[in-house]
Amino acid sequence: GAVVSQHPSRVICKSGTSVKIECRSLDFQATTMFWYRQFPKKSLMLMATSNEGSKATYEQGVEKDKFLINHASLTLSTLTVTSAHPEDSSFYICSARFQGGAFGGPGFRDTQYFGPGTRLTVL
């Protein structure tokens, strides 16, 4: 239970193009999802908090016009990297907050469950 998927798992694109990454909670509803970026051999850096039905909250130093986040439903959040450049190449990981309750599957209540990540390479 408490499974989170990401699509695509790997994407290679040309500089200047936009890339959309999807994050889905498969067996529970998540009003809150998080987007992280992980540099090689580094820890996870929180980019933004995505709230269903409202604007995302971005961490300091993260360009909101560069990294567009949409959380249109209780099971889907998307991150769009606009006009991608080589320095945007990274491993992007999402997580969904499992709150338990009537719609929740088995899992630890009020815990973040992580997707498998998306490797973005911008040429």
Place this chain on the structure above:
Amino acid sequence: AQSVTQLGSHVSVSEGALVLLRCNYSSSVPPYLFWYVQYPNQGLQLLLKYTTGATLVKGINGFEAEFKKSETSFHLTKPSAHMSDAAEYFCAVRLSGAGSYQLTFGKGTKLSVIP
């Protein structure tokens, strides 16, 4: 505010030996503490977590961790290492209470298991 310090960016143990990964935290309020494991090119998998109650927490794959408030520690242990335990391990802290959902991660400890 909260922070996490993982001592040792790389730990090597022999197969069958004790695994000890250290994590210290700082938090202005009682924390929730987590250990996650990450295999190469994969996302994070929750190993175990501490919120309240029993301070010794058992997780998956034979791992356990003990919350020691006096030492502000949440070290991860496993009695006998297996080759499949080789991975990156992250300790994370979250403030307890409603409205505090953000996780703060340590820098990670890479565990190598020597046959």
